[in-house]
Structure formats: structure tokens, C-alpha cells
Amino acid sequence: MASASPTANNAATTPTKLRVKRFPPAQTPTNTYLTDEKGVWAWLTTVDHKKIGLMYLGAVAFFFALAGFLAIALRTELWTPAKTFIEADTYNQLFTLHGAMMVFFVLVPSIPAALGNFILPMQLGAKDVAFPRLNLASFYIYVFGAIFTFLSLANNGFDTGWTFYTPYSSDSNSAGIIWVTLGVFILGFSSILTGTNFITTIHKLRAPGISWDRLPLNVWALYATSIIQVLATPVLAITILLLAMENILDIGIFDPALGGDPVLYQHFFWFYSHPAVYIMIVPGFGIISEVITTFSKKTIFGYWAIALSSLAIAFIGFLVWGHHMFTSGQSAVATTIFSFLTFLVGIPTGIKIFNWVATLYRGSISMKTPMLYVFIFIFLFSIGGFTGIMLGALSVDIHLHDTYYVVAHFHYVMMGGTLIALLAGLHYWWPKMTGKMYNEPLAKIAAGFIFVGFNVTFLPQFIMGAQGMPRRYYNYIDQFTPFHQTSTIGSYILAVGFLIILYYLAHSLFKGKQAGPNPWNSCGLEWQSTSPPDFHNFSHTPVVIHGPYDYHQPMEEFQLGLAIEHGHGEEHAAADATTSEAVTSETTEA
Amino acid sequence: MANHSATHPKHVHHHFVNSNQQFESAKLGMWVFLVNEILFFGGLFCAYIVFRAWYPELFTQAALELNTFWGAVNTVVLIGSSLTVAMAIRSAQNNQKRGLEINLLITIFLACVFLVIKYFEYEHKLHLGIAPGSFWNPTPEIAAVLDHPKANIFFGIYYMMTAVHGLHVIIGIALMVWLYLRARKGHFNSEYYTPVEITGLYWHLVDLIWIFLFPLLYLIE
Ligand code: HEM
Ligand SMILES: [Cu+2]
Numbered sequence: 001m002a003s004a005s006p007t008a009n010n011a012a013t014t015p016t017k018l019r020v021k022r023f024p025p026a027q028t029p030t031n032t033y034l035t036d037e038k039g040v041w042a043w044l045t046t047v048d049h050k051k052i053g054l055m056y057l058g059a060v061a062f063f064f065a066l067a068g069f070l071a072i073a074l075r076t077e078l079w080t081p082a083k084t085f086i087e088a089d090t091y092n093q094l095f096t097l098h099g100a101m102m103v104f105f106v107l108v109p110s111i112p113a114a115l116g117n118f119i120l121p122m123q124l125g126a127k128d129v130a131f132p133r134l135n136l137a138s139f140y141i142y143v144f145g146a147i148f149t150f151l152s153l154a155n156n157g158f159d160t161g162w163t164f165y166t167p168y169s170s171d172s173n174s175a176g177i178i179w180v181t182l183g184v185f186i187l188g189f190s191s192i193l194t195g196t197n198f199i200t201t202i203h204k205l206r207a208p209g210i211s212w213d214r215l216p217l218n219v220w221a222l223y224a225t226s227i228i229q230v231l232a233t234p235v236l237a238i239t240i241l242l243l244a245m246e247n248i249l250d251i252g253i254f255d256p257a258l259g260g261d262p263v264l265y266q267h268f269f270w271f272y273s274h275p276a277v278y279i280m281i282v283p284g285f286g287i288i289s290e291v292i293t294t295f296s297k298k299t300i301f302g303y304w305a306i307a308l309s310s311l312a313i314a315f316i317g318f319l320v321w322g323h324h325m326f327t328s329g330q331s332a333v334a335t336t337i338f339s340f341l342t343f344l345v346g347i348p349t350g351i352k353i354f355n356w357v358a359t360l361y362r363g364s365i366s367m368k369t370p371m372l373y374v375f376i377f378i379f380l381f382s383i384g385g386f387t388g389i390m391l392g393a394l395s396v397d398i399h400l401h402d403t404y405y406v407v408a409h410f411h412y413v414m415m416g417g418t419l420i421a422l423l424a425g426l427h428y429w430w431p432k433m434t435g436k437m438y439n440e441p442l443a444k445i446a447a448g449f450i451f452v453g454f455n456v457t458f459l460p461q462f463i464m465g466a467q468g469m470p471r472r473y474y475n476y477i478d479q480f481t482p483f484h485q486t487s488t489i490g491s492y493i494l495a496v497g498f499l500i501i502l503y504y505l506a507h508s509l510f511k512g513k514q515a516g517p518n519p520w521n522s523c524g525l526e527w528q529s530t531s532p533p534d535f536h537n538f539s540h541t542p543v544v545i546h547g548p549y550d551y552h553q554p555m556e557e558f559q560l561g562l563a564i565e566h567g568h569g570e571e572h573a574a575a576d577a578t579t580s581e582a583v584t585s586e587t588t589e590a
Numbered sequence: 591m592a593n594h595s596a597t598h599p600k601h602v603h604h605h606f607v608n609s610n611q612q613f614e615s616a617k618l619g620m621w622v623f624l625v626n627e628i629l630f631f632g633g634l635f636c637a638y639i640v641f642r643a644w645y646p647e648l649f650t651q652a653a654l655e656l657n658t659f660w661g662a663v664n665t666v667v668l669i670g671s672s673l674t675v676a677m678a679i680r681s682a683q684n685n686q687k688r689g690l691e692i693n694l695l696i697t698i699f700l701a702c703v704f705l706v707i708k709y710f711e712y713e714h715k716l717h718l719g720i721a722p723g724s725f726w727n728p729t730p731e732i733a734a735v736l737d738h739p740k741a742n743i744f745f746g747i748y749y750m751m752t753a754v755h756g757l758h759v760i761i762g763i764a765l766m767v768w769l770y771l772r773a774r775k776g777h778f779n780s781e782y783y784t785p786v787e788i789t790g791l792y793w794h795l796v797d798l799i800w801i802f803l804f805p806l807l808y809l810i811e
Contacts, residue, residue: 128605130615196622204615205605234626238633242750249723251746253637258723259740264640268633 018208019563020543022556025517029530032435036535047132048535052139053118054433057426059143060110067101068498070094075457075491078484081476088474092159095472099162100153104187105146107418108276111283112229113142113194115425116222118433120198122526122533123216125207125542130200138193141186149183152176161472163269164243166254166262177247181240188233188240191279195229198222207525208562209544216524216548217306221286224310228275228282228317236272239265263328270321278317280414281381282310284421285352288374291428292356294522295371296363299549302355309348316345326397335394342392349385353378368520369443373424376451380416384409387462402472405465408458416454423450423501430505431519435532436512439504446504449497456490521555524548528559540564601782613784620788624795627758631799634751638806641747645740652736652744653810655720657711661808664707665800671700672797675766675790682783687776690786694770697793701763708756715745722749748807755803758796765789 033050037043043051074094077084086094117135121128129135152158156176160168164180202215202223215223243265245251252258254265285306293300300306322330322338330338356378365371387409391397400406431437460483465471469480476484518527525548529538540561546553606612642649674697681689719727726742738744769789772778778786 126605131619132603132605192623192626196619196626199622200615200619203618204611230622230626231629234630235633238630241754242633242637245723245746245750249725249746251723251750252740252743253641253746259743261640264637268636 018543020560021540021563022559023528023538023540023561024556024559025528025530025539027516028514029435029532029534031534032530032532033535034435034532045136047128047136049117049121049129049132049135050433050533050537052135053114053116055139056109056114056117056142059139059146060106060114063101063105063146064110065498067098067106068495070098070101072491072495074098075488077474078476079488081478081481081484083475089157089159091474092472093153093157096159096161097150097153100184101146101150102414103162103276103280104149104184107280107414108187108191109142109194110280110422111287111418111425112198112222112225112279113138113190115287115422115429116198116218116283117194119425119429119526120201120219120222121205122432122529122537123219123524123548124201124205124210125525125538125544126201126205127536129197130205131197134193134197138190138197141193142190145183145186145190148186149180152179152183156180163273165269166243166246166256166260166265178244181244185237185240185244188237191229192233195226195233198226199230202226207542207544210525213303214544214547215307216286217289217300217303217310218283218286220307221282221284221289221310224314225279225282227311228279228314231318232272232275232279235268236276239268239272242268263325263330266325266328267321270324271318274321274324275314275317277410277413278313280418281421282313284377284418285310287421287425287428288356288377290524291370291374291424292359293549293551294428294520294524295368295374296360296365297521297551298359298363299547299551300355301358301361302351303547303549305351306355309351312348313345316341316348320345320392323392323397326394327401339392339394339397343389346385346389353382353385368427369438369440369447370424370428370520372444372447373420373427376447377417377420377424380412380420380454384412384414384416387412400465402470403465404461404469404471407471408461408465411458411461416458420450423447428520429526430508431515432526432531432533434509434512435515436508437515437519438508438512442500442504446497446500449493449500453490453493453495453497456493457487458490460484460486460490523551523553523555523558525558601784609781613787616784616788617791620791624791627795627799631751631754634747634754635802635806638747638751641743645738645743648738648740648744649810651738652741652748653808655715655718655732655736656748656808657714658808660707660711661804664704665804667700667704667707668797668800671697671704672794674700675793678769679783679786679790682773682778682786683780685780687773687778690773690778691770694766694773698763698766698770701759701766705756705759705763708752720745722746751803751807755796755799758799762789762793762796765792 033048037046037048043055046052073086074091077086077091117129153176156179158176158180164177202219206215242251242253246254246258246260250258251260253260254262256262289300289306320338320342322334323342326335326339356374387405391400391406391409427438427443464480464483467480469476469483515531517529517531519531520527523546525542525544528542538561540563543560543562544558545560546557602609602612606615674693678690678693678697681687681693715721716725718732719729720732720736721727723742723746726745728736728741766789769786772785
């Protein structure tokens with residue numbers, strides 16, 4: 001039984017006979033992480049991964065609302081071909097703000113730092129992440145970096161788009177760029193700390209019995225994500241440092257006026273930012289795998305295929321950045337190679353989609369809200385992925401580059417993919433996090449609004465993009481009016497969907513029904529503790545003898561824990577030999 | 591942080607099973623962080639490679655302005671400090687409080703020597719007007735030898751690389767001073783020397799990066 005586990009240093013995982021007992025979680029917990037420390041100060045200084053996760057969730061939701069509000073303003077401006085209600089310069093600044101906030105403040109931290117922080121240690125049966133104080137630090141660095149970046153962007157009227165391409169970013173507003181880049185640098189730091197923390201936690205803090213082949217797929221996805229974060233983010237950091245020095249000292253690396261090369265900047269930027277799109281989507285894949293098994297009550301189809309394809313995507317993702325520069329004067333050989341490599345990304349991504357669909361086959365599917373979002377995800381993300389492949393084709397991209405087609409593509413993957421997966425995860429784990437159920441019919445209605453609103457907003461953008469509507473334009477020719485207006489209407493429908501979600505989630509906090517420990521009857525380890533969990537996540541150190549998706553096994557077998565108190569290693573060792581407690585079940589664990 | 595037990599050593603945090611797990615975690619965490627650092631510097635090395643490939647003659651010409659002798663001295667100084675930091679870890683493992691303190695002090699001293707030498711190198715360059723970016727203003731004699739139109743870009747890269755590295759040295763010194771203060775209070779012993787070990791890892795990396803910088807910048811033929 002997985003004797004090759006590399007965590008042999010965890011006293012609890014060294015091959016010994018463990019005395020285990022069954023611990024059915026209490027229906028209504030008396031002491032939970034929400035009640036054990038009280039007051040604002042206790043929250044702000046907590047090192048508990050669950051509270052930090054919630055604080056991240058709050059911050060991400062706040063920035064999402066803000067950036068979403070800007071999106072509505074942008075769409076409203078595009079109602080008419082000429083000026084509708086804001087000036088051209090303001091328009092440029094608003095789309096820069098919108099894009100930068102959505103990418104750096106919302107999508108990058110959303111799933112790993114908010115949901116992942118809460119769920120990862122629970123899925124590993126750990127009491128916390130490996131470095132709890134670093135975790136708290138990463139939260140504050142994030143908040144500080146976000147506010148800082150926001151103020152610098154807004155104050156300096158920054159209008160380069162979220163990619164900060166030189167020479168836009170080196171000529172105009174050179175005062176502002178220093179602050180903006182500093183802000184993004186700080187945000188990157190937070191991302192690196194989270195990644196480092198997760199990698200260490202996954203390697204070193206797994207509960208007895210969680211071998212690599214029993215790791216939930218969500219953990220595999222977070223693992224792949226963390227690797228990308230650690231490998232890609234520092235490159236962004238140095239790029240940004242160089243860009244800042246370019247402005248302070250004029251060292252001439254990127255700015256053509258000083259003898260530098262702007263395409264070099266694009267290479268540097270995309271070397272981070274293409275992997276970064278996988279920082280955004282891969283954790284979403286993890287959520288989909290969890291939700292789809294729980295609501296089909298079936299073992300995942302192709303466990304290793306899904307686990308390893310995350311790593312494959314992480315790897316290939318580092319080799320395709322050049323597809324953003326097909327038209328920037330890159331050599332013909334490079335473009336051809338990058339185009340080919342871009343097609344390769346489709347393979348592991350396709351593998352995932354097929355395995356999810358195969359998991360559904362003959363499952364007993366229950367169409368709860370999280371599952372509804374999974375279906376929406378599969379539909380929208382497939383469109384996003386396919387159009388990505390089309391953009392990866394050289395001749396096609398020459399035509400489509402920098403048009404609304406690209407805008408539609410990345411919204412289908414980022415919003416239709418990542419954000420929908422986030423919503424799936426949020427609805428799935430909401431009962432665990434809060435102990436409360438939300439209003440299911442209302443949740444389904446909101447999902448409907450979001451699905452319809454999303455497609456109404458972004459499908460027309462594919463068409464007008466293909467017809468030549470360039471992106472980031474304030475005015476357009478009359479021919480595009482119907483498409484733009486449809487798109488704007490769609491964005492209002494979307495907004496209604498989100499408002500409904502906000503309403504029923506807030507409502508559930510106060511008036512929601514008690515969820516009970518495991519409302520979805522999931523085999524996942526995180527569902528074998530109370531909802532909400534107590535400070536240490538589990539009353540006893542969990543012992544795992546089945547895979548996370550073994551729905552053919554009786555539920556009791558997922559509720560095993562060490563037969564001794566949840567203490568520390570030294571005690572374990574002592575207690576193991578002498579415990580006289582009643583043992584309901586005994587197992588040899590590696 | 592409930593139920594802290596009496597048998598549980600003070601340095602072990604509540605969420606670890608035992609001291610060994612904590613040590614292993616800290617070490618892995620540091621390794622991951624070092625990977626980070628390597629990629630961070632990797633970006634600079636990339637810029638270096640690109641510009642060197644474009645303007646090879648610039649690099650041969652400009653490198654002559656760097657003082658190979660002092661660069662070499664600094665290399666030896668840093669290698670020496672890597673040795674003493676390794677000895678500091680060894681002392682901690684063997685419960686030699688005195689040895690730990692002395693080795694840390696020597697390491698700090700060597701790191702400072704490195705910075706002083708670097709300072710004089712910078713000083714000399716700036717004096718000749720070989721300054722980064724818009725401060726580029728070489729004296730006529732220098733301008734006569736350094737006649738490549740993009741000479742300033744080489745020094746832009748030089749200053750970026752060495753300054754970022756120098757910043758890492760300063761952070762290393764701060765960490766070692768902190769270790770020294772804790773060592774004096776007797777915080778470290780064979781049971782618990784994690785901070786010494788992981789700072790040591792960090793210091794080796796700082797050293798290693800210099801070992802790459804030195805030939806790449808100073809020894810171009
Ligand atoms: C099947 C996988 C994917 C492929 C083959 C693919 C391919 C491409 C290509 C070729 C472009 C460049 C288009 C151009 O500028 O002309 C592009 C742009 C983009 N993609 Fe994807 N993509 C994929 C998945 C994703 C995912 C998962 C995300 C995000 C979660 C994403 C986000 C973006 C963004 C943000 C841009 C445009 C950036 C900009 O110019 O502002 N892509 N994609
Ligand atoms: Cu890309």
C-alpha cells in the first residue's frame with residue numbers, strides 16, 4: 001500500500017500499526033472555527049487557514065464587484081458607435097483598470113488563495129498549511145498590493161491595457177508606471193508565498209494513509225498551480241523591476257527610443273502571463289473533478305489521466321508564450337514552433353474534458369447548483385479552448401489578433417472557465433465553510449441568468465471580431481452596432497445573476513438551514529468533519545484507507561481517525577503503544 | 591491554539607506532528623523559495639544572453655572596464671563565507687554554541703567585505719561617468735575606448751545584476767545578524783537549528799549566483 005510515500009518523516013505515516021476508531025462528525029458542532037476566537041482583532045491576526053481563506057474570499061469578491069462595475073460602464077459606453085457617456089481617455093483608463101484588477105486581484109488569487117486555503121489542509125487531513133504565519137502575511141501583502149496598484153492605476157490615469165506593453169508604458173506616464181509595477185510586484189510576492197506554502201503542505205502534511213494515489217484531484221490541481229506560481233511569478237517580478245528601472249534610469253532594455261527592444265518585453269511578459277492563465281484555470285479543473293464525482297456518486301474516470309494532465313498543462317504552458325507575438329515580428333521559425341506547441345496544450349485539456357464526461361456516464365447524477373455550474377463550465381470552457389486552438393493557428397491569428405475574437409476567447413476561458421468553476425466550488429463548499437444551506441431554487445435561477453447573460457455578452461464578440469472589430473477601441477463603425485448592443489444587454493443580464501447570488505448567499509448566512517456535516521454525501525475527507533469545522537479541522541487525526549472517490553465503499557470507512565487524542569507527535573509515539581481505548585477497527589497503514 | 595501539551599517542545603508549532611516534520615517542511619519551503627530566486631535571476635540572465643547575442647563586440651569591449659582583480663577577490667570572499675556558514679550549521683548540530691557564534695560572525699564579516707569592495711568598484715565607475723541609464727556620461731578618455739553606441743546598455747545590465755545580487759547580500763547579512771542574536775541567547779541546539787540551516791541554504795544560493803555573475807560580466811574574451 002503505497003509504501004513509497006515520500007512523507008516518511010511524518011511520524012503518523014511511518015509504517016506502524018495504527019489504532020483507529022470511527023468518528024462520525026457531530027450534526028451540530030458546539031465549537032467551530034467561527035466561534036473559537038471572537039472579535040475583529042482575532043480575525044485580523046488569525047493564522048487559521050480557514051479564516052484566512054474567508055478573508056481572501058471577501059477581498060476577492062470586493063474587487064470582483066468593483067471591476068465588474070467598471071465592465072458594466074465600459075459596455076454601456078459601447079452602446080453607441082460614438083461617445084455615449086464617457087470620454088475616450090477615460091474609456092482607455094477604465095479598461096486598463098478592469099483588466100488589471102480582474103486578472104491580478106481576482107482570478108489569480110481567487111481559487112487557490114480563497115477556496116484552496118480553506119479546503120486544501122482539510123483534504124489532506126492537516127491542521128493547517130505548513131507555514132500559517134506566511135499565509136497570513138501573504139494575505140496582507142495581497143491586500144496592500146491590490147490597494148496600492150489600484151490607487152496608482154487610478155491616480156495616474158494609466159491606459160496601457162493590463163499587459164503594460166512598452167513603449168506605451170515607457171513613454172507616456174512614466175511617473176505612474178513605477179507605482180503600478182511596484183504594486184504588481186507586491187501582488188506577485190503574495191502569489192509566490194501561497195505557492196510555496198501549498199507545495200510544502202502537500203509534500204509534508206498529509207494525514208496517515210494519504211498516499212500520492214489517494215490525493216484528491218483538487219489537491220493535484222493546486223499542486224500543479226503552485227508549481228506554475230513558483231516558476232513563473234519571479235519572471236514577472238524581474239520583468240517589472242526592469243520595466244521600472246527603464247523608467248527611473250532609462251537603462252534601455254525594452255524602450256526602442258533608448259536602444260532597447262519592445263518585443264523582448266513582450267517575451268518576458270508572456271513568459272509569465274501565459275503560464276499565469278493556467279494559474280487561473282488549473283485550480284478550476286480541480287474543483288470540477290471534485291464536484292462531478294460527488295454529484296454523480298461515482299469514481300472519477302481516469303484518475304491518473306486527470307492528475308497528470310494538470311502537470312502536463314503546467315509544463316507545456318511554459319513553452320507556448322510566443323503565440324501572443326505572432327504579429328510582433330518574431331522570426332518565422334519561432335512562430336511556427338510556437339503555433340505547433342500551442343496545439344499541444346489542447347491534448348491534456350481535451351483529456352480532462354473527456355474524462356469528466358466519461359465520469360458522468362451511468363452515474364447517479366443529481367442536478368444540484370454546483371453540478372449545474374459544472375455543466376456550464378464544460379460547455380463554456382470547451383468553446384474557449386477550441387477558439388484558443390483556432391487562434392494558435394498562424395494564418396488565422398494574423399487575421400484575428402487584437403480583435404474582439406481574442407476578447408471573446410479569453411472571456412470564455414477566464415470567466416466561462418475559471419469564474420464558473422469558482423462559483424461551482426463556492427456553492428459546493430459553502431455549507432462546509434458556513435454550516436448553512438443556501439436557497440437552492442434561487443441559486444439555479446441565478447445560474448440560468450449567468451449562463452444566458454454570459455453567452456449573450458460574448459458570443460456576438462466572436463462574430464464581430466471575425467468581421468474585423470478591433471479590441472480596445474472606443475468608437476466603431478455602424479455595421480457593428482447590433483453586436484455591441486446585444487453584448488451590452490448580455491452584460492446587464494449577467495449583473496442581475498450576480499446580484500441574485502449576493503442576495504441568497506447573504507441571506508443564507510443569517511436564515512439558512514443547518515447544513516449538517518455532509519449535505520452532499522460526499523466521500524471527500526473534508527466532508528468527514530463537522531460543518532463548520534473546528535479549529536483543528538478534525539477532532540482526531542484522520543486515517544485514510546480509501547481513495548477520495550471510492551463511492552462503492554461504505555461511508556463509515558471514510559470516517560476513521562487515530563484512536564488517540566489529536567495531540568502532537570511525541571505523544572502519538574508514546575500513546576500508540578500503550579493506548580487501552582476500545583478499538584473498533586485496526587489497520588496497517590503505510 | 592488550544593490543547594498545547596506539556597510534552598510538546600516549545601519550538602514545534604501546533605500544526606506539526608513533531609519537530610522532524612517541522613524541520614523537513616521548513617527545508618522544503620526554503621528549497622522552493624530558492625527555485626523562485628533562480629527564476630528571478632534567470633530573467634536577468636535572459637536579458638544578458640539576448641543582448642550579448644545581438645552585440646557580442648559590445649560585451650567584449652565593455653567587460654574590459656571591469657576590474658577582474660577585485661571581482662576575483664570578491665569571488666574568493668564569498669566562497670569563504672559559504673564555507674563558514676556551513677561550519678556554523680555544523681556547530682549548531684554539534685551543540686557548539688561558541689563555534690556557531692564565531693562562524694556566524696566571520697560570515698557576516700566576509701559579507702561586509704564583499705559589499706565594501708563592491709562599493710569601491712561602483713564608486714570608481716561612477717567617477718568615470720560609467721553610470722546607469724540617463725546618468726551615462728563617460729569621461730572623454732573612457733568614451734574613446736568605449737566607443738560602442740550601445741555601451742550604456744551593457745552597464746545597465748551590469749548594474750541591474752550586481753545591484754539585485756547586492757541586495758540579496760544585504761538581506762543575508764540581516765538574517766545572519768538575527769541568527770547571531772538568537773544564537774547568543776542559546777536558541778539553537780542539535781534538536782533545533784532550522785533557521786540556521788535554511789539561512790545557510792539561502793546564503794549558498796547568493797554565493798552561487800555570484801559565481802555565475804563573475805565570469806559572465808568580468809571574464810568576457
Ligand atoms: C486550450 C487552451 C488555450 C489555447 C490553445 C489558447 C490560445 C491562445 C492564443 C493563440 C492567444 C493569442 C491570441 C492573439 O492575441 O492573437 C490567446 C490569447 C489569450 N488567452 Fe488563450 N488559449 C488557451 C486557453 C486559455 C486559458 C485557459 C486562458 C485563461 C484562463 C486564456 C487566456 C487568454 C488571454 C487572457 C489571452 C489574451 C491576452 C491579451 O492579449 O490581452 N487562454 N490564447
Ligand atoms: Cu497564451
